[in-house]
Amino acid sequence: xxxxxxxxxxxxxxxxxxxxxxxxxxxxxxxxxxxxxxxxxxxxxxxxxxxxxxxxxxxxxxxxxxxxxxxxxxxxxxxxxxxxxxxxxxxxxxxxxxxxxxxxxxxxxxxxxxxxxxxxxxxxxxxxxxxxxxxxxxxxxxxxxxxxxxxxxxxxxxxxxxxxxxxxxxxxxxxxxxxxxxxxxxxxxxxxxxxxxxxxxxxxxxxxxxxxxxxxxxxxxxxxxxxxxxxxxxxxxxxxxxxxxxxxxxxxxxx
Ligand code: PGA
Numbered sequence: 001x002x003x004x005x006x007x008x009x010x011x012x013x014x015x016x017x018x019x020x021x022x023x024x025x026x027x028x029x030x031x032x033x034x035x036x037x038x039x040x041x042x043x044x045x046x047x048x049x050x051x052x053x054x055x056x057x058x059x060x061x062x063x064x065x066x067x068x069x070x071x072x073x074x075x076x077x078x079x080x081x082x083x084x085x086x087x088x089x090x091x092x093x094x095x096x097x098x099x100x101x102x103x104x105x106x107x108x109x110x111x112x113x114x115x116x117x118x119x120x121x122x123x124x125x126x127x128x129x130x131x132x133x134x135x136x137x138x139x140x141x142x143x144x145x146x147x148x149x150x151x152x153x154x155x156x157x158x159x160x161x162x163x164x165x166x167x168x169x170x171x172x173x174x175x176x177x178x179x180x181x182x183x184x185x186x187x188x189x190x191x192x193x194x195x196x197x198x199x200x201x202x203x204x205x206x207x208x209x210x211x212x213x214x215x216x217x218x219x220x221x222x223x224x225x226x227x228x229x230x231x232x233x234x235x236x237x238x239x240x241x242x243x244x245x246x247x248x249x250x251x252x253x254x255x
Contacts, residue, residue: 009227009254010168010211010234012044012067012129013241014097015051024051027244028058034248035064041234041254046097046129049083056092065094067129070103073116085124095127097236099155101174111154119158122166129168129236130155131215132195136175144173145194152198164206168213169195170236176216178238182226188214189229196231220249227254 019027024047035043046067047055055066072082088096098117103109114130121128132151134144148171156164171191176183183191192212200207214226215236226232234254241247 007209007211007233009041010044010213011041011251011254012046012097012170012213012234012236013247014046014069014100014215014236014238015048015242016069016102016238017048018242019047019051021051021054024054025058028055028064030244031248032059032062032064034245036248036252039251039254041251043251044094044129046236052088052091052093066092067127068093068096069100070109071096071098071117071121071126073113073120085120085126088126089124093126095129095168096121097129097131097170099151100131101133101172101177105174111151114155115157118155118167119160119163122159122163127166127168129170129213131170131172131236133172133174133177133216139173139175144191148191148195149198152195156199156202161203161206164199164203165209168211168234169199170213170215171195172215172236174216178217180217182217182219182222183214185225185229185232188226188232192229192233193231218250220246220253223250223253 043064044067045055046069068088072079072084075084099109099114118128118130132148134147138147173183195212196207199210211233213234213236214232218235218237219240237250
């Protein structure tokens with residue numbers, strides 16, 4: 001048996017609907033100036049569609065990659081307001097956040113659409129960051145694992161076994177997003193180990209390689225403790241990523 005490849009931590013900024021091109025021009029050089037040489041992580045900026053081109057240009061040949069926050073599953077067609085994988089690739093984008101809870105809750109993103117989006121992203125050579133997570137009510141009702149199982153199995157249904165490890169899964173408990181109520185390191189570890197086991201039901205090799213990251217009120221104060229958990233392979237950072245210095249501190253906290 002070959003030795004398993006160590007998983008490179010994945011630390012992603014999710015700007016959500018924040019920052020203009022002018023803001024991007026300030027942020028990216030500031031971030032690049034703050035990142036420690038030789039830090040351990042792969043760093044990603046998930047930015048609004050309008051900022052993608054400038055973010056790609058400004059990150060240049062640095063190791064920081066740029067992701068979109070959504071993508072349509074079809075290659076082209078009558079889908080007003082949507083963006084395809086090819087359009088993202090042409091800009092030099094590396095991937096897309098898919099199934100963020102805000103898109104599920106507010107914009108009708110479904111597991112059925114994600115069944116097509118995740119493989120479409122992979123087929124195009126983009127890295128999908130698939131978001132899953134339970135509501136507070138589901139956690140209190142002891143339904144966390146049922147919800148995670150459903151979301152992970154549905155979204156990965158049409159992903160071939162040999163591509164499973166190319167997906168990044170973000171565990172984002174909805175009660176922790178934007179609330180300041182970060183999951184405890186134990187809660188993050190437990191849910192993420194469970195997600196890894198779900199991938200393992202499809203492929204043991206993929207489970208050892210797939211990166212499963214945590215999102216929800218991550219800050220420079222709490223990042224180190226969460227990122228130190230054995231199954232936590234990184235973070236998806238919303239509010240705290242809007243400040244380049246704060247985000248650079250979170251990157252530096254990756255083990
Ligand atoms: P937050 O958002 O860090 O502001 O909680 C995380 C996310 O929604 O990805």
